[in-house]
Amino acid sequence: xxxxxxxxxxxxxxxxxxxxxxxxxxxxxxxxxxxxxxxxxxxxxxxxxxxxxxxxxxxxxxxxxxxxxxxxxxxxxxxxxxxxxxxxxxxxxxxxxxxxxxxxxxxxxxxxxxxxxxxxxxxxxxxxxxxxxxxxxxxxxxxx
Numbered sequence: 001x002x003x004x005x006x007x008x009x010x011x012x013x014x015x016x017x018x019x020x021x022x023x024x025x026x027x028x029x030x031x032x033x034x035x036x037x038x039x040x041x042x043x044x045x046x047x048x049x050x051x052x053x054x055x056x057x058x059x060x061x062x063x064x065x066x067x068x069x070x071x072x073x074x075x076x077x078x079x080x081x082x083x084x085x086x087x088x089x090x091x092x093x094x095x096x097x098x099x100x101x102x103x104x105x106x107x108x109x110x111x112x113x114x115x116x117x118x119x120x121x122x123x124x125x126x127x128x129x130x131x132x133x134x135x136x137x138x139x140x141x142x143x144x
Contacts, residue, residue, distance in 0.1 A: 005064060012057045013135055019054045020128035022047035023098065023121050026105070030118035034111045041105070048102040051128065055095045062088075072143045080141055087134040094127040 026044045029036075036044070065084075073081040101120035104113040 005061070008057070009061060009139065012054060012061060013132070013139060015050070015057070016054045016128070016132050016135065019047070019051040020125055020132055022050050023125035023128060026101070027118050027122040027125060030105070030114040030121065032111075032114075034114075035109065036105070036111070036114075044102060044105050048098050051098050051124070052095060055091060058088075058091065069143075073138075073141060076143060077141060080138060083134050084138045087131050087138070090127050090134075091131045094124040094131065097121070097124040097127070 025047055026040075029040055029043075070081060070084075073084070097120040101117040101124070104117040104120070108114065108117075
């Protein structure tokens with residue numbers, strides 16, 4: 001039988017890796033500190049929205065994890081369960097950084113705030129990579 005939640009979890013993980021890769025792009029081209037082209041602005045919006053959307057899909061999956069999988073994981077492998085909890089905190093920090101950086105880029109037409117936005121996108125990408133690594137580790141756990 002097809003497990004829809006398992007498919008959604010897989011899509012969430014794969015889209016998360018793409019979203020992390022997408023955050024690298026604005027972190028690279030924002031270094032110039034000048035006005036962005038329409039395409040560059042669109043790239044910032046698309047990569048940010050993809051990342052925020054993946055976080056949203058994780059929020060949708062979280063209640064099932066909390067109610068069904070977390071108790072079993074806590075009993076079977078407490079350390080792994082705690083890594084998952086840390087992963088959620090890191091993901092939240094990355095979301096705050098991405099949302100803030102997106103706001104800076106959209107509000108700053110002159111480019112004077114691009115440097116802090118660049119750092120925010122870069123740090124969020126690094127955090128996202130850590131989140132993806134822990135998510136992959138935890139995603140391989142099965143009860144028993």
